[in-house]
Amino acid sequence: MVAKKSGLIPVGKITTVFGIKGWVKIHSDTQPKENIFKYDPWWLKTRHGVKVYECDQFQPHGNGLIAHFKGVDDRNAAEQLVGVEIAIDQQQLEPLDSGEYYWSQLIGLRVATQFGGHEPKDLGVVKRIIETGANDVLVVLGDQNSIDTRERLIPYVPEQFIVEVDLNNEQILVDWDSEF
Numbered sequence: 001m002v003a004k005k006s007g008l009i010p011v012g013k014i015t016t017v018f019g020i021k022g023w024v025k026i027h028s029d030t031q032p033k034e035n036i037f038k039y040d041p042w043w044l045k046t047r048h049g050v051k052v053y054e055c056d057q058f059q060p061h062g063n064g065l066i067a068h069f070k071g072v073d074d075r076n077a078a079e080q081l082v083g084v085e086i087a088i089d090q091q092q093l094e095p096l097d098s099g100e101y102y103w104s105q106l107i108g109l110r111v112a113t114q115f116g117g118h119e120p121k122d123l124g125v126v127k128r129i130i131e132t133g134a135n136d137v138l139v140v141l142g143d144q145n146s147i148d149t150r151e152r153l154i155p156y157v158p159e160q161f162i163v164e165v166d167l168n169n170e171q172i173l174v175d176w177d178s179e180f
Contacts, residue, residue, distance in 0.1 A: 009093065012028040026058075026067050042088065043088065046084055108125060113173075120173065123174070
């Protein structure tokens with residue numbers, strides 16, 4: 001994963017090659033998935049370091065997406081990019097309304113519960129977020145600083161389970177039973 005401190009935000013991944021002319025299949029983490037092509041340039045973390053790549057052609061293909069990068073004109077060159085994460089500069093993200101957050105802002109935050117009005121208990125860190133259709137779900141993994149090392153799935157439902165997101169203090173306060 002591209003580190004948050006670098007100012008780069010992951011938005012997708014190159015999954016495999018497509019054809020013989022340098023095209024690749026893209027997995028997009030944006031909503032809708034085609035929005036990944038609104039960002040330019042893309043930063044790819046290759047084994048040779050983080051480099052800027054210009055996507056010069058792209059299109060939907062079946063249920064997925066395919067893309068071509070300037071200067072990557074054959075299958076062998078494209079194979080070198082398989083498995084590489086696609087990132088953008090965080091300054092490319094559009095500002096959100098108050099109370100809205102990008103997933104990249106929530107991943108890595110500590111989660112504490114105040115279930116039942118009790119003193120907050122540390123549940124761990126948001127490791128990833130799952131999209132379920134009905135609502136997103138925080139995957140919170142306990143660590144040495146939390147009440148245990150369990151993994152918890154907490155629905156991201158503001159005003160029901162999500163009490164407060166505090167980006168400055170890197171914490172999410174939830175109303176969630178720590179036994180779940």
